[in-house]
Amino acid sequence: MPQAIMSAILLQSGLTPKSHDRRGRSAAAGAAEETMAAEQRHFDGGVEQIGRVRGWFGERLGQAGVESADIDAVLLALTEAYTNVLRHAYEGKLPAPLDVELEIAPDAVFVALRDQGKAFQPTGVTEPEPEELAEGGYGLFLIASLMDEVSYAPADPAGTVLRMKKLRATARR
Amino acid sequence: MRTARRELSNGGVVVSFDGEVALDAATNEALREELTQLGNGYERIVVDFTNVTFLDSSALGAFVGLLRRLNQKGGALRLAALRPGVRMVFEVTRLDRVFATAATVAEAEASLNEP
Numbered sequence: 001m002p003q004a005i006m007s008a009i010l011l012q013s014g015l016t017p018k019s020h021d022r023r024g025r026s027a028a029a030g031a032a033e034e035t036m037a038a039e040q041r042h043f044d045g046g047v048e049q050i051g052r053v054r055g056w057f058g059e060r061l062g063q064a065g066v067e068s069a070d071i072d073a074v075l076l077a078l079t080e081a082y083t084n085v086l087r088h089a090y091e092g093k094l095p096a097p098l099d100v101e102l103e104i105a106p107d108a109v110f111v112a113l114r115d116q117g118k119a120f121q122p123t124g125v126t127e128p129e130p131e132e133l134a135e136g137g138y139g140l141f142l143i144a145s146l147m148d149e150v151s152y153a154p155a156d157p158a159g160t161v162l163r164m165k166k167l168r169a170t171a172r173r
Numbered sequence: 174m175r176t177a178r179r180e181l182s183n184g185g186v187v188v189s190f191d192g193e194v195a196l197d198a199a200t201n202e203a204l205r206e207e208l209t210q211l212g213n214g215y216e217r218i219v220v221d222f223t224n225v226t227f228l229d230s231s232a233l234g235a236f237v238g239l240l241r242r243l244n245q246k247g248g249a250l251r252l253a254a255l256r257p258g259v260r261m262v263f264e265v266t267r268l269d270r271v272f273a274t275a276a277t278v279a280e281a282e283a284s285l286n287e288p
Contacts, residue, residue, distance in 0.1 A: 047197070047198040047199040047201075048199045050197055050198060050199060051195055051197065051199060054195070054227070068257070068258075069257065069261070071258075072257065072258035072261055073261070075227065075258070076227075076229060076258070076261070076262065079197055079198075079227075079229045080229060080230055083197070083198045083229065083230075083231065086198070128266060128267075130266065130267040130268050130270050130271050131270075131271060133237050133240060133241050133244075133271065134234075134237065135234040135235075135237050135238045135241075136230070136231075136234045138230035138233055138234065138266050139229075139230040139231075141266065142230055142262070142265060142266065145265050146265065
């Protein structure tokens with residue numbers, strides 16, 4: 001994979017990849033010694049499981065020394081994404097199989113959610129107008145605002161893979 | 174999700190959560206029921222967020238609903254003692270412009286008496 005080679009070359013030559021460089025998942029894994037191996041878990045329950053996933057993420061992110069504001073952002077984006085999967089991809093039906101992946105690199109946190117439900121590909125995210133006092137429509141906007149990169153892709157054979165990247169405070173400075 | 178209400182001499186109420194609670198899709202139905210009841214029963218409301226460890230967009234929507242209800246009635250809503258992760262949700266959506274917040278419940282109570 002060219003991205004992996006690029007990261008390896010940059011590290012060997014002592015150059016630090018720019019924080020906004022698009023790095024593939026496999027490139028991030030193993031690209032630096034401090035990178036925690038990607039961890040995957042499978043879930044198939046409903047909304048009551050979202051707290052469990054947050055608990056897992058919160059523990060790992062805390063152990064890795066991720067700054068608390070970044071942890072808050074990742075936990076919220078994860079929650080919004082999981083809620084969307086249950087509501088839109090599975091339309092509230094159970095079981096709702098979902099593979100969640102977390103990878104913590106020195107400069108960023110990578111999250112992936114792979115569902116097997118109805119395809120979901122938002123075409124655009126509009127910023128809600130606070131004065132309108134809308135009671136919904138904040139979820140996708142929050143994900144887009146809180147994360148540095150967000151992509152939706154069709155999964156094989158069905159469903160959607162949502163990948164999100166959050167630059168860590170240390171990488172933004 | 175259990176809540177406690179403390180009625181104020183000015184007819185207002187302070188509502189707090191019994192024990193730490195994450196306000197997400199799993200607790201949203203109960204939260205909406207509680208806030209609907211509060212909006213029907215009171216005009217001046219302080220919500221004590223001390224025990225709220227997490228808040229997502231579905232909970233945010235429920236609080237917007239309460240604010241709308243109180244605005245219609247000419248009432249007042251104060252959100253007190255928000256943790257940084259909860260405050261972030263209001264800031265990112267810019268809803269901190271339409272919600273009145275206070276650092277402590279005491280401050281929020283005091284501001285309820287202002288015109």
